[in-house]
Amino acid sequence: MAKLNENFFKLKKNYLFIEIAKRIREYSDSHPQEAKRLIRMGIGDVTRPLAPVVVEAIKKAADEMQYRETFRGYEDSGAGYDFLRKAVSDYYKSFGAEVSADEIRISDGAKSDCGNIIDIFGSGNTVLVTDPAYPVYVDSNVMSGNEVIFADSTEENGFAAMPDKSVRADLIYLCSPNNPTGSVYTTEQLREWVNYALENNAVIIYDAAYEAFITEDNVPRSIYVIEGAKKCAIEICSLSKTAGFTGTRCGYTVIPDELVQKDSAGNDVKLADLWGRRQGSKFNGVSYPIQRGAEAVFTQEGQKQCRENISYYQENARVIAQTCDELGIKYTGGVNSPYIWLKCPNGMGSWDFFDMLLTKIQVVGTPGAGFGKNGDGWFRLTAFGTHEATKEAMERLKDLLKK
């Protein structure tokens, strides 16, 4: 008989998006007329198409696959083609982080690496996750039987949890700009986390999936602009939100050469070597045409075209934030992030507010309670819709709440 990984039974039910879908369905069935004007501001997926230079590069690469001379099969290392790793390295340089091409591994996206990275760590680690958080961090650790403790992100700390020196952790997940709260760590705050990790010999797993949305100067685009970070941090990034690659699939993970931990015999072990071994056994790389498409993202023209899409979303974020300002609603995010995390008015719970927006103005958002206990009473709106729908939703919200 095959024994099961019964850690799966400890996972919280994948309840959030199922429950949202269920409530929308029930409402639509009973109110077919109203349901026609539904505006969805809950989904964390992009809506703008790929940049034309990216599509051109993918097509060109697909053509190469047609001829024996230019056909490509398995990639030698599975770590990504040099052309792309070099492009990512140069990109890091453009915002002041020194990351060599050798320290970068190309992936099929950030979610898989955020989950798989725990393969290189043993059992018995204390894993620290901020609450609320992107569910992958907790779920993947629960699946592996790891103990997860939480650092509270709350209204009081601007939803940017800081280290508690009295708590010891071995692995720390940070996400800035944050999903779901849109909050960010400033350089000073991130430095505190890096120092905490160095003092505890802990490893930070830094999810930078939204770095391209950063607009403020004192908010780092990479943890590696902080001194000492290369000794304690793994950075995981993705082209999903930067360049609309949610359906195309490409990301990159940085494990610096200097990131070393001791094994139980006291020997220094490079984490990059372990990850290389893990990926070598279980991963065969990202498709060649997609890596060419990703390379195009980092060209001058690619950056220009991708920035236009990001600006489009940023304009939506500005409209949502402005509406909250007008209504006197507290929120985080919107400035360096496509997410606005708002406090439900009049002390409402997340799900009550969800139902009110759905039934009164046919706007769908995401109840904060689905991202952790500190999310209750909070609500996430995303800027990934069209200008027209975003403006319309905000007009309806004003009509509803101004009275």
Ligand SMILES: *Cc1c(COP(=O)(O)O)cnc(C)c1O
């Ligand atoms: C969207 C998102 C990602 C990106 O995941 P991919 O697998 O690269 O699409 C990573 N982390 C967070 C927090 C996200 O919201």
